[in-house]
Amino acid sequence: MTEPSSIRDRNGLTEQEYLQAYDASIYERPxxxxxxxxxxxxxxxxxxxxxxxxxxxxxxxxxxxxxxxxxxxxxxxxxxxxxxxxxxxxxxxxxxxxxxxxxxxxxxxxxxxxxxxxxxxxxxxxxxxxxxxxxxxxxxxxxxxxxxxxxxxxxxxxxxxxxxxxxxxxxxxxxxxxxxxxxxxxxxxxxxxxxxxxxxxxxxxxxxxxxxxxxxxxxxxxxxxxxxxxIEYTDIAFNLMPPLFTLSELQQVYEVLLGKELLAAAFRRKMASMVIETNEFTKDAGHRPSKLYRFNPNWNRN
Incomplete structure (x- = not known):
């Protein structure tokens, strides 16, 4: 098979000869x-x-x-x-x-x-x-x-x-x-x-x-x-989260991005494979301690 670089065009030029003679100013550059x-x-x-x-x-x-x-x-x-x-x-x-x-x-x-x-x-x-x-x-x-x-x-x-x-x-x-x-x-x-x-x-x-x-x-x-x-079909929303988070915080992020409220039970079922439960809890004053979770990087392989 003939190498493309050795083929001559209608003007009799090889690719190397064509590039050497090429005038880039022919086309205005944005x-x-x-x-x-x-x-x-x-x-x-x-x-x-x-x-x-x-x-x-x-x-x-x-x-x-x-x-x-x-x-x-x-x-x-x-x-x-x-x-x-x-x-x-x-x-x-x-x-x-x-x-x-x-x-x-x-x-x-x-x-x-x-x-x-x-x-x-x-x-x-x-x-x-x-x-x-x-x-x-x-x-x-x-x-x-x-x-x-x-x-x-x-x-x-x-x-x-x-x-x-x-x-x-x-x-x-x-x-x-x-x-x-x-x-x-x-x-x-x-x-x-x-x-x-x-x-x-x-x-x-x-x-x-x-x-x-x-x-x-x-x-x-x-x-x-x-x-x-x-966010409906990827894990992109987790880039907004700290390493540890509650499911309520995660749901709020999804609601903000989607512009609508979500049912808690349905949301938790959807997130089940995307998060990993830890043994840690929140320690915020005035709030009942909540279980902390982290992102599961292998969720899409499950």
Missing amino acids: SVTVDMLIFTVLNKEQDNYRKLPEKSLQLLLIKRGEHPFIGQWALPGGFVSVHERVEDAALRELKSETNIENIYMEQLFTWGDVERDPRTRVISCSYMALVDRTSLDIQAGDDAADAKWFEVAYHVFQEKKTNLDHGYELEKLLKITLRNGLETVSATVKIVEVVSGRSTRVSREVVDSQGIAFDHAKIIEYAIERLRNK
Whole structure:
């Protein structure tokens, strides 16, 4: 069999000759960036210490210290250099902007709308991670004015379905609200799902943004939807838990991520293979001691 490198093309060139003559400037090159969504679950402040603390889903944001969108809040991220792996760029930017390192992140989606960045044509690879905040030391880096956790809330406030000849179009307007102390930022995202036969097409658009930079509101919305889907069939939620936890705490985390209450008995049956019972108990003042559990890394092999 003839080696591909020795085959000549229609211009009579071998692969080596072709590459030596190749002009990379023929095609305009877009820039590539990375954006990271770092989620955690925290206890809400409350007056009655005898109650089990309510939990909230929180997202790490950085305040931009430079143009564009200076002073607005954005996902941690930055540009990928020419000789750098995309994954390495994500880890590097996360460390430089928030002081977070040594965490596992999975790629979420690639965003490529033409005018998503006012500086130039930018394609962004987004990554997502769930972390136990108690193990992190958050600090704003050189190119970020601040880094903070924001409580995440969102709801669909308008929905319209239109029947088509071979399917339907579903349009939803969704409000995202992010709060940190006295500071609140928000955005409205329009999601249009068109189903035609076996084909489904989904588009997202930020129709209004108050304090959230770039198109990051729709990245956040997509990440939350992806997260809600993944916790139903993976162990991703355990990344939010400390080494030892109660089943009530674990259930609260699932309820926060799913945005709904769960029946305790059914939840405990579902978690039975994913947790290992220990001989330790909680020692919180004002609370009855509860059995502590840990994650079972071999649950999916049972």
